[in-house]
Amino acid sequence: MPDPVPLAVGHAPGKFILCGEHAVVYGRPAIAAPLFELQAQATVYPDRECLVVAADIDRRVRVAAAPADDPFARIVRLVCAELERPLPSWRIEVSSEIPIASGLGSGAAIATATARGLLAAFGAALPVERLSALVYEVEKLHHGTPSGIDNTVVVYGRPVWFVRGQAPEPFRVGGSLHLLVGDTGIASPTRLAVGDVRRGWEADRGRYETLFDDMGGLVIRARACIEAGDAAGLGTLLDENQALLVELGVSSPELDRLVGAARVAGALGAKLSGGGRGGNMIALVAPGSERAVGAALLAAGAKRLTGAELAGEPSWHAAG
Ligand code: PMV
Numbered sequence: 001m002p003d004p005v006p007l008a009v010g011h012a013p014g015k016f017i018l019c020g021e022h023a024v025v026y027g028r029p030a031i032a033a034p035l036f037e038l039q040a041q042a043t044v045y046p047d048r049e050c051l052v053v054a055a056d057i058d059r060r061v062r063v064a065a066a067p068a069d070d071p072f073a074r075i076v077r078l079v080c081a082e083l084e085r086p087l088p089s090w091r092i093e094v095s096s097e098i099p100i101a102s103g104l105g106s107g108a109a110i111a112t113a114t115a116r117g118l119l120a121a122f123g124a125a126l127p128v129e130r131l132s133a134l135v136y137e138v139e140k141l142h143h144g145t146p147s148g149i150d151n152t153v154v155v156y157g158r159p160v161w162f163v164r165g166q167a168p169e170p171f172r173v174g175g176s177l178h179l180l181v182g183d184t185g186i187a188s189p190t191r192l193a194v195g196d197v198r199r200g201w202e203a204d205r206g207r208y209e210t211l212f213d214d215m216g217g218l219v220i221r222a223r224a225c226i227e228a229g230d231a232a233g234l235g236t237l238l239d240e241n242q243a244l245l246v247e248l249g250v251s252s253p254e255l256d257r258l259v260g261a262a263r264v265a266g267a268l269g270a271k272l273s274g275g276g277r278g279g280n281m282i283a284l285v286a287p288g289s290e291r292a293v294g295a296a297l298l299a300a301g302a303k304r305l306t307g308a309e310l311a312g313e314p315s316w317h318a319a320g
Contacts, residue, residue, distance in 0.1 A: 010114060011116065021275070032150075041094070052114065071107065186277075190275035268284040
């Protein structure tokens with residue numbers, strides 16, 4: 001039998017944090033960008049009841065019967081409540097190229113793609129800040145106390161300057177910046193790294209606040225470099241950020257190895273990206289050194305490489 005015609009399809013990109021992770025939980029600024037090379041997708045079909053099917057991870061969720069903390073069911077319920085609609089008799093098939101628990105925004109992207117698929121099937125739209133707020137509710141199930149940076153950058157779909165509790169600011173990217181994202185292949189739930197940092201902060205606030213201030217300061221300088229198209233200056237700041245993340249205790253031997261290999265091969269700067277302890281790192285590369293840095297990352301144990309670009313646009317993507 002041919003596949004039934006879908007009612008609608010929703011997409012969302014992954015994301016990477018350029019600088020400022022962890023400190024952003026404590027009110028300092030961070031910069032993040034969408035990773036369009038890796039996408040989540042949700043395809044909506046008519047069915048007998050409301051289901052979310054994630055075949056890649058062997059999940060089939062009956063929304064009406066799912067527990068309150070099921071992230072697949074949560075985003076469906078949130079969208080329906082927002083639109084004041086009952087649960088529809090639709091099956092939402094979810095798939096994603098974004099590795100799970102790797103700092104690339106997989107949870108936020110799947111929730112956003114699901115919400116977009118549903119909104120399109122309902123023939124409805126939401127303002128971008130409302131959609132981001134709904135996805136934030138799902139992020140809380142994954143992360144406990146997320147800063148909100150993941151849902152923001154995934155939903156807005158462009159590089160953002162983010163401060164917790166404030167509307168994100170778009171900013172100019174003065175020249176295109178090329179990055180390689182290297183995956184350690186080690187899943188590392190953000191919740192654990194964020195919890196360890198919290199315990200450290202509670203035990204020694206003075207030391208941690210100083211580290212966070214240093215991170216916030218370099219994020220401000222990083223924005224100036226990006227706006228000026230100063231890739232070399234930005235690279236130096238990424239290296240500084242990595243040193244502070246090592247001091248914070250969220251790097252790992254595998255991340256350190258990839259970061260070191262990228263630098264030796266000519267990267268302008270390299271650091272872990274996201275919660276750390278595993279997951280992904282980023283290397284800022286000059287156009288001529290991309291191939292050498294990629295080869296060095298693979299030789300140092302990277303399980304997957306993804307190319308990324310930091311490029312600005314004059315206005316926000318329409319979302320929702
Ligand atoms: O989801 P991840 O691993 O990219 O981590 C998000 C960044 C953190 O600053 C570590 C946590 C947060 O909520 O901002």
